[in-house]
Amino acid sequence: xxxxxxxxxxxxxxxxxxxxxxxxxxxxxxxxxxxxxxxxxxxxxxxxxxxxxxxxxxxxxxxxxxxxxxxxxxxxxxxxxxxxxxxxxxxxxxxxxxxxxxxxxxxxxxxxxxxxxxxxxxxxxxxxxxxxxxxxxxxxxxxxxxxxxxxxxxxxxxxxxxxxxxxxxxxxxxxxxxxxxxxxxxxxxxxxxxxxxxxxxxxxxxxxxxxxxxxxxxxxxxxxxxxxxxxxxxxxxxxxxxxxxxxxxxxxx
Numbered sequence: 001x002x003x004x005x006x007x008x009x010x011x012x013x014x015x016x017x018x019x020x021x022x023x024x025x026x027x028x029x030x031x032x033x034x035x036x037x038x039x040x041x042x043x044x045x046x047x048x049x050x051x052x053x054x055x056x057x058x059x060x061x062x063x064x065x066x067x068x069x070x071x072x073x074x075x076x077x078x079x080x081x082x083x084x085x086x087x088x089x090x091x092x093x094x095x096x097x098x099x100x101x102x103x104x105x106x107x108x109x110x111x112x113x114x115x116x117x118x119x120x121x122x123x124x125x126x127x128x129x130x131x132x133x134x135x136x137x138x139x140x141x142x143x144x145x146x147x148x149x150x151x152x153x154x155x156x157x158x159x160x161x162x163x164x165x166x167x168x169x170x171x172x173x174x175x176x177x178x179x180x181x182x183x184x185x186x187x188x189x190x191x192x193x194x195x196x197x198x199x200x201x202x203x204x205x206x207x208x209x210x211x212x213x214x215x216x217x218x219x220x221x222x223x224x225x226x227x228x229x230x231x232x233x234x235x236x237x238x239x240x241x242x243x244x245x246x247x248x249x250x251x252x253x
Contacts, residue, residue, distance in 0.1 A: 003057055012055075012056035012057060012058050013056075013058055013061040013063055013064065014061070014063045014064070014067070015056055015064070015067075016053040016054065016055065016056070016064055016067055016068070017038055017041055017053060017054040017055070017056055018041045018042075018045065018052065018053050018054065019053050019067065021045065021050065022045075022050055022051050022052060022053050023071070024050075025050040025051040026051050026053075026071045026072055027071055029051055029072075030071075030072045030073045030074060031051055031072055031073075031074045031075075031076065032051055032052075032053060032068050032071070032072045032074070032075050032076070033049060033051055033052040033053070033076045033078050033106075033129065034052075034053055034054070034055075034060070034068070034075055034076070034077050034078065034079075034092070035052055035053070035054045035078050035079065035112075035113050036054065036055065036079045036080055036085060036088060036112070037054055037080075037112070037114070038054055038057075039114045040052070040054060040078070040112055040113040040114045041053060041054040041113075042114075043113060043114040043117050043118065044078075044113055044117070044125075046117075047117050047122045047125065048122065049125070049126075049129075052078075052113075053068070059088060059091060059092075060088070060091065060092040060095055060096075061095075062095055062098075065095045065096055065098070065099055066099065068096075068099075068101070069099040069100075069101055072101070073101060073102060074101065074102040074103075074104065075096055075101050075102070075103050075104070076104045076105070076106050076129055076132045077089050077092055077093070077096075077103070077104070077105050077106065077135075078106040078108065078113050078128075078129070079092070079112075080108075080111075080112040081107070081108045081109065081110045081111055081112065085112070086142065089105055089138070090139065090142065093105075093135045093138070093139065096135075097135075103134070103135035104132035104133060104134060104135065105132055105133055105134075105135060105138040106128045106129055106131075106132045107128060107131070107132070107133065108128055109128075113125065116128070136165065136169065136174070136178055137178075137181070139165045140162055140165050140166075140178065140181065140182060140185070141185075143158070143161035143162055143164065143165050144158045144161065144162055144182070144185060144186060146158075146161065147161065149185075149186045149187070155186055155187070155188060158186050159182070159186060159188055159192070159193060159196070160196070162182045162185075162186070162193070163193060163196045163197055166178055166179060166182065166193070166197060167197060175197075179193050179194060179197075229243065229247070
């Protein structure tokens with residue numbers, strides 16, 4: 001095909017391919033499947049995935065993200081599985097996060113949507129959409145996958161890369177859950193990861209965003225009991241009135 005040039009009224013970075021054709025399904029499902037290429041989206045529509053749209057031969061732009069966000073709450077990035085496609089996915093995630101959208105990534109097992117649909121069929125592609133992973137898991141796997149985690153040096157580098165990703169999460173619950181994921185993935189204690197998150201630029205980044213510092217979950221039975229008592233004392237005047245007469249300094253030694 002001939003890639004049309006831009007004009008005064010045709011600005012590629014402000015439009016999405018097949019957006020008009022996809023609008024009804026976008027409104028119905030509140031989900032957009034974003035692909036890299038025209039043919040990927042054409043094939044998606046041919047196979048019944050009519051909520052697919054594509055960029056117009058460019059990287060995803062802020063204007064395109066805003067256009068998507070007007071209609072949907074969830075975006076599934078179905079970019080090519082090669083290195084260029086994965087890098088484009090990372091850039092797309094960064095822009096989509098600014099709009100507060102739920103972002104998932106379809107793992108296409110070495111193919112692009114057009115190839116996957118033609119070779120493996122509708123069911124296989126649909127399954128890849130259903131099993132699309134949360135963006136943060138994609139980013140963590142990408143960061144960790146660049147290092148050899150069977151060596152101490154590689155494990156250390158992987159931990160640093162993972163902490164860099166984790167530090168961008170503003171939600172405490174999500175951050176804590178993905179600390180557990182990274183801990184299991186690279187076989188490193190949670191408290192080590194939490195220690196890195198609680199120091200230096202990462203702690204400062206969370207303070208600037210208003211996010212609370214993670215409390216270490218590595219507590220013994222006595223420490224957990226002390227934490228519960230302290231929480232009760234802080235949460236309620238009535239609790240303080242009832243508990244304080246029963247406590248002494250040795251209870252928290």
